[in-house]
Amino acid sequence: MTMTLRFRARSCLLAIGLAGAAVIGPAMAEEEPPMTPDGVPTYEVKEGLVDRGTYNGYRRFHSVCHTCHGFDASGSSFAPPLVDSLKRLSYDEFKEVVINGRQTQGATGDKVMPTFGLDPNVVQNLDDIYRYLKARADGALPGGRPKRYGS
Template sequence: MILPNGMDLTPDYEENGRWYNADGIPVPKIAEDGMVDYATFSGYRRYHAECHVCHGPDGEGSTYAPALKNSVLRIDYYDYQEIVASGKQNTGSGSANQVMPAFGTNPNVWCYVDDIYVYLLAHGTDMIPRGRPANKAEKSEAFAEQEDSCMSM
């Protein structure tokens, strides 16, 4: 599947318990039976712990924050990372003053920034439905080690 931004969602290789496309960008891996990879499940959990208050359940958007499940399909992965790390302000005539705070120093977001991304991709492309994924892969040892390393910094 190719996104409107030109990115290929085909999983190519796994590293530290996360899947990446041939360009090294994190992507979801959903099995035919609907089982999600652990990173996508982790992204669901972290999104709903940190992001849904403004951006709505399942990235559907709210009256004052955009639907992230749609945004990630249009913007570049590196632009997504920059916005999450540094925040974003939209001010100007004819639009509401929108401000997203920076989360680059929040380990509960930054350690899982790729997981949140793959969850939003999976939901935005209808690879998974709304709600908690019913079937998930187990957390790998490599995923747990990378998570522990990041959270202990």
């Protein structure tokens, strides 16, 4: 419901912009990051374009997490593919692991997920990283750099 309204507002702004009838500041065109009715961050993919938060999540993931979890969250020999993990983990479970870290002892040695709770680059972008990973896990987003709609 709100989503539809937002999109209508956007095409409206676009129409006005095209007509050159008004100058609209960037603040007015700002979108709310998508949330589920339960208040869990989620994503929007419209004709292959993603919301700004999901796009930010893509960028943050590939600056901090991909070294272990692989490009496109597809996993590596160091760490599990989060495209699979996010099919199973809830938002709260996801947050818990990222903030507190985790360590599992296996036959081939320790597997360590670092603690990111004190890293503002991660903490402040955790919802967006979740958005991106959830979109990947749901199969809503192919690998590679997504394009975003909006500014």
